[in-house]
Amino acid sequence: MIDDVLVIGAGIVGAACARTFAAAGLQVTVVERGAAAGGTSAAGEGNLLLSDKQPGAELVLAQYSATLWPDTVADLTAELPGTFPSVEFEQKGGLVVATTEPGAQPLLDFAARQSDSGVDARPISTAEALVLEPDLNPAITAAVHYPEDSQVQPTIAAEALLASARVRGVRVITNTRVTGPILSASGDLVGVQTSKGDLHAGHVVIAAGPWSGEVAAALGVNLPVKPRRGMVLVTTRMPHRVFHKVYDADYVGATLSSDAALQTSSVVESTASGTVLIGSSRQQVGFDNRFDVHVLAEIAAKALRLFPFLAGMSVMRAYGGFRPFMPDHMPLIGADPRLPGLWHATGHEGAGIGLALGTADIITALMTGDQPPIDPTPYSPARDSLAPFLDSDDAARLSDASAATADDTADQAAVSGGAA
Amino acid sequence: MTDVVIIGAGPAGLAAATSARALGAHVVLLDSADQLGGQYWRHLPTQRPSKHEAGLHHGWAKFQKLCADLVADPDCRILTQAQVWAITAAESSAGTGPASTGSATTGSACTGSAGTDPATTGASARNSAGSAASTTSAVPTVHVLVGEPDGVGRERLSFSPDAIVLANGAHDRALPFPGWDLPGVFTAGAAQALAKSERIAVGDRVLVAGAGPFLLPVAASLAQVGATVLGVLEANHMQRIISGWGKKPWQLIGAASKGAELAGYARNHIANRIPYLTGRGVVAAHGTERVTHVTTAKLDTGWAPIAGTEKTVAVDAVCIGHGFTPRLELAIAAGCALTAERFVRVDAHQRTTVPGVYAAGELTAIGGVDAALVEGTIAGHAAAGGHLSDPAMKSQVAKRITFSGFARRIEKAHGIRAMWPGWLTDDTIICRCEEVNYGAMCQTAQATESTGLRSLKLSTRAGLGLCQGRVCGRTVEELLACQTPGGLSDGVMTDRRPIAAPVRIADLAAAALPASPGRNSPQTASPSKPSRPTT
Ligand SMILES: Cc1cc2nc3c(=O)[nH]c(=O)nc-3n(C[C@H](O)[C@H](O)[C@H](O)COP(=O)(O)OP(=O)(O)OC[C@H]3O[C@@H](n4cnc5c(N)ncnc54)[C@H](O)[C@@H]3O)c2cc1C
């Protein structure tokens, strides 16, 4: 059997892409080395944020994706059996605050620039912030309300997109690892070798999250996707006292930075079940999954700066995973000019849940020759900002890295620990 | 001098502390409970001593001696109410956490001789009230909170010793059945604990049910504190019990005291006229405010209930125990490999696959108190740098063999059988913390077609609550695996809990404060005031 498209990876990005490919009439197989929705998409949070994005192509993709979520959720609900768990989509809004005097003006400036790009960003007074969040530390120096910020339960969202893809005829093969390329006589990629035999397809899409560099290396090209570790704390259940996604403006700095050292900032939010999630850290330590008490301590300390009442609450679980980090901070969506037949849908770092739907639309349009909904060139694998990272030294480094992380399913499992 | 940290002060931990001290090691003995003794030697609070303890406990004199010697010993630092909430693996074992059971994942050899024993280098156990220790040695760091379990501002300590002995035991496992969440339904362990440490009977008319030899002492304790025990129901059939226990009984000669102990329970049984029925179990509990009746039924050899054999029994309490689940979270966090049966993998020296980390007692097999004592003795000796060939270990080595046989027999005779879900109904609660019932859990699994436990836990919410799967984890795994054609495939275990016990956010945040260098006496971490922004 020769598929039109083979998608490598059954995380949220692979699931979303498979679903739109099938909707466009393509015959699709998803191949996943472990269980579906068992990688990064089950190891993070489900914030769909505009608030943390600076004006530019990533914001455009986030804005476009944000328009898709409500209808997609409605479609999923209609397509899937009533017993399917809810994806917990909720447009609860974000509240970003500065906690230092020097931090105030940059936050307000940032919000003003976002406003110019069409984001609903509303600077509010401390008194107004305290109406939105009565338990917020009143000693804040600036606050901006972002009504468009929303959330889903990321793992259930990934499962739902995949189930919908199945309904549309997509074949999903789990427990099967992609190990190498199948090339045509002319050197085009026409399929992949896997741990359970060969799979042939017209197009091969790498959607392997933080392992995309490793998969690309196995297929013969280098790709500078690196893991950026993140940890999240989960409290025991409590009556709802946090009503928005509340975070310190530091978070934006952490998101936009390339610093390999530990960075923490607190995004505090409550979940439907009554727990509060406090995340998260950003740290480049390869696929090192060791539990680091100091990282958790910093996250906790920053959360207390926002919500002093949390001091007496208990953390019952910590989990985390590895974000697929791109050195130029831009997701990678489109055909790889170096190897005909190879496509990428990866590198979404800490925003892959939010950006999955837009990514799927763009890559489907590009593959079927339709007009993409937004300009795809900033995400192209051929973009200039990526060129410096595609040299051959890097290729060598990447293949070393993949050798070292041969057992990374285990790593992932270890990090996510006591549950996600 | 070798620094040894021992986690758990039950039989295994007390024995380990004693033998490590015998070799001159510096010992820190930690237990989260208020008192020493573990599950086995639970007793009235020391403020309320009783003349009758000896009658309630086998080996009470032995316990008193173990404790007295350790308490009097200045080089054994004993900390009760000391909750180990995390173990952080050292650099060298990065990324080697076991992905699935049955595979040794760390590269370290565990067959070295005494000379290469990692437990002989001498970094000193230290307390860092400030920063998390950045570990450079191969032995993991132990993070402890000391104080009232619910208190804020517990004292925070961390230790980076030369060797760690994990002796944190097991908890008892109760399989769910309709009505098991009613007040009046207890685990056997909880009932036993109330009887032993508070002299309280959980009810007047009590039925004890489940599987395994440790239901007998529970019935005995209940009778001693005044309950009428209506019977002990053992789910397994006599034939299986006999074939498990009865073959080659001479192998048990070394375990004679064990035999005498069990015979004692049997006599007690007869004296108290407690019926012992096999091949029968409690399949439902009824009542509105609390349990008033239970339904029992005959079970086939796979534990499927047999229709038409139901009986109703009026009770005001029922005690359930179907075996034990080792508390694996600390061992997993340390990077220790597990066996296929999901116990901590150890060699003859009780060494785990992580250098400098030893395990003893119920973590390695369910063998009862005598097995725990022997294993603890060996583990403490090895952790302090000793070797099995040392004369002091000779008798221990022989006993260890006997008692590991004992553990295998318990499993063979009394282990859980696969058809038990036959007594579940759709509305039987499986995960009590998140109130997930059996029907909803199965429906979700069928709808998502998921084959991964990580995703299934999130979509069903089973095992995500306060107990973090300690109570329901194994059950959730087994039931979900039944819903998945090839079984669960992601190698995720509910036993993995990097945070071993809930921690107050203030206590956790205190660790972010800068370390105060050079202090080597215990520091009290002050409950952190939320640091205010500089306005
Ligand atoms: C702590 C943390 C918090 C986060 N918070 C948010 C948030 O709030 N909002 C947000 O939008 N994003 C967030 N993210 C980021 C988001 O989780 C990721 O961007 C997203 O999950 C990436 O999805 P993916 O499908 O690309 O990758 P994954 O979900 O990792 O899927 C990739 C799949 O590829 C499979 N694979 C790998 N190698 C092979 C192979 N050789 N053969 C076959 N299959 C293979 C893997 O097993 C995996 O299942 C967070 C991430 C972390 C770690």
Ligand SMILES: Cc1cc2nc3c(=O)[nH]c(=O)nc-3n(C[C@H](O)[C@H](O)[C@H](O)COP(=O)(O)OP(=O)(O)OC[C@H]3O[C@@H](n4cnc5c(N)ncnc54)[C@H](O)[C@@H]3O)c2cc1C
């Ligand atoms: C109901 C019941 C009846 C039994 N009857 C018998 C019997 O009649 N005969 C027999 O031989 N055996 C019996 N047993 C089994 C016996 O209790 C065990 O074999 C024995 O206690 C095991 O010893 P241990 O040291 O391994 O663990 P435990 O005795 O369980 O000790 C473990 C200790 O570790 C501590 N701990 C756990 N986690 C942490 C942490 N994170 N931080 C700090 N401390 C921690 C606990 O507080 C506990 O004190 C019975 C068990 C039960 C439940």
